[in-house]
Amino acid sequence: MSAVHKSRLGKRSPMGALVCAADGLAEPGHLGTEAGDGAGSPMIGPGCRVKLYPGPRVYVNCCGQECAGVAKQHNHADGEVSVFLPQQGHHAVGSFEEVWTTSAGPPQTSPLPRPVSSNVSMPNGYSSPESVDMDEIMAAMVLTSLSCSPVVQSPPQRDPAAASCEMECAGGELSDSGSSGYWSWDRGNGSPAPSPSIPETDSCLAPAVDEGLDMELEQVLFDEPASRKPKSSGRLAYRCLWPSCGKVLTSVVGMKRHIRTLHLGHSSESEQSRREEDFYYTEIHRELDSAAPAMPCASPPNPPADPGSATPPPSLLSQSAPDRCWQVRSEHLYQTSAPLQVTGSPSASCQWTPSVNVLPSPQTAPFRSRSVSVGEQWIQQQQSASLRPHPASRSPPRGHCTSRRVRGEAKxxxxxxxxxxxxxxxxxxxxxxxxxxxxx
DNA sequence: AGTGCCGGGAT
DNA sequence: ATCCCGGCACT
Structure with missing residues (x-):
């Protein structure tokens, strides 16, 4: 069956993308959480594989009454959730079942319109998750429109594999998802190797924080753009999402300059470059950030490398806008690629070559060189016990060499x-x- | 059996 | 390049 698809992927182009979605990779609405099979049970609580990310406002049962707090840690293994209670001024650690995300009541009784998803690292009391989501969505739309061809400007869709990476790796606030997992305590799902070519994934490494602060502190008082002016100045910082950088500065200007000069390698002040810079840094809360223990990404920083040359990490996904585009724009692949896509896996068609080169940074090169999306790799690993480093080495089980296109559904x-x-x-x-x- | 279409031959 | 068809895969 799958062997037959490959020859038809060309003209039957939507198939690749459909496969991605149909296989459950894309799960709109399940942003930032790892919900279980229950489609309508995004609630935190027992029996629900929801992962709580730091940042969103949550409610706990404190002394018999509901207390609002900010989720800080969720030890998925132990089922304990650490919540910072601003009103009490301390942290509270409680069981997973005692945390809910709406003020209506405990999770068992209050359906959540959206799962805990606003894991953007936001300061305490910054805003509600929903408002953050709107901002993030808008930003994601802009970024997506910049980075992708128009066909991918659909609402952000996430695949669980990508979500798993978000959970493992920090960063990604500027992705189109708008609700990427900043970090998670769930360490049990394989090795959290970051995607080598995705900037956000390495932001979990936060070196050189102090030096950045020292260097840029004076800038906070001056030229702070209104667009990113922190609501509580002095508490916000900006972390470079460039792989193996993680530099934290306290001013947007400094961060942009850092990205522009060090990473992007140009000093252009054009609108285009500014948007690029926006893509490579994220707003962080310094207290939260510093309070956060070692990020799940324990692997060393990965330089941009050819993903095809390395063994694909088990669950490394990121949801940066370009990457997401790849998930969607799978339909033209067969035209631009050769035997790499001709694999038996139904998900192997999820690959494409971006048609728009918006991010002329070195980071983009590995993106385009990907032969199979990470989500596909994830699925393939789920399906096959044997892990093969090169997708091209996979050959579908086929009776003979000839391939026929599957019979079309259309009349x-x-x-x-x-x-x-x-x-x-x-x-x-x-x-x-x-x-x-x-x-x- | 009916259908879709690949591969290849004929022109 | 166009036209046609044998034959295979699939339903």
Whole structure:
């Protein structure tokens, strides 16, 4: 079956993307949480595999009454959630079941319109998760429109594999998801190797914080753009999301300059470059950030490397905007690629070559060189016990070398017009070729 | 059996 | 390049 698909991916281009979605990779609405099978149970609570990210406002049962707090840690293994209670001014550690995300009541009784997802590292009392989400969504839309061709400007969709990376790795606030996991305590899901080519993934490494602070402190008092002016100045910092950088500065200008000069390698002040810079740093809360223990990303910083040359990490996904685009823009792959996509895995078609080069940074090169998306790798690893370093080495189980395209679901000329009106068929149908009029 | 279409031959 | 068809895969 799958062996048959490969030859038809070309004209039946949507298939690749559909496979990604159909396989459950994309799960809109489950942003930032790892919900279980229960589609309508995004609630934190017992029996629900929801992962609570730091940042969102949560409520705990404190002395018999509901107390608002900020989720800080969630030890998924122990089921303990650490919540910072601003009103009490201390942290509270409670069981997973005692935390809910709406003020309506405990999780068992109050359906949550959205799972705990606003894991943007925001300061205490910054805003509600929902408002942050809106900002993030808007930013994501802009970034997506910049980074991708128009076809990918659909609402952000997440695949669980990508979400798993978010959970493992920090950063990603500027992604199109708008609710990427900043970090998580769940360490049990394989090795949290960060994606080597994605800037956000390495931001969990936060070196050189102090030096950045020392260097840029004076700038806080001056040229702070209104767009990113922190609501509680002095508490916000900006972390460079460039891989193996993680520099934290206290001013946007300094951070942008840092990214522009050190990473992007140019000093252009154009709008384009500024947006690029926005993409590579994130706003962090210094107290939260410093209070956060070692990030789950324990692996050393990965330089931008060819993903195909390394063994694919088990669950390393990020959801940066370009990366997301790849998940969606899978349909043209067969045209630009060769045998790499010709694999038996149904997900192997999820690959594409971006048509727009918006991020001329070195980071983008590995992106484009990806042969199989990480989500696909995740699925393939789930499906196959044997892990193969190169997707090209996978060959589908096929009876013979010839490949036929799968029979299309669409009605063909023969069915539409009938054999008696064969003259109205498309040329291909008349010639017994793949129908060109009613393509799948 | 009916259908879609690949591969290849004929023109 | 166009036209056609044998034959295979699939439903």
């Amino acid at each position: 063909k000329c023969r069915k539409v017009y009938g054999i008696e009106r064969r003259d109205q068929w498309c040329t291909a149908c008349r010639w017994k070729k793949a129908c060109q009029r009613f393509v799948d």
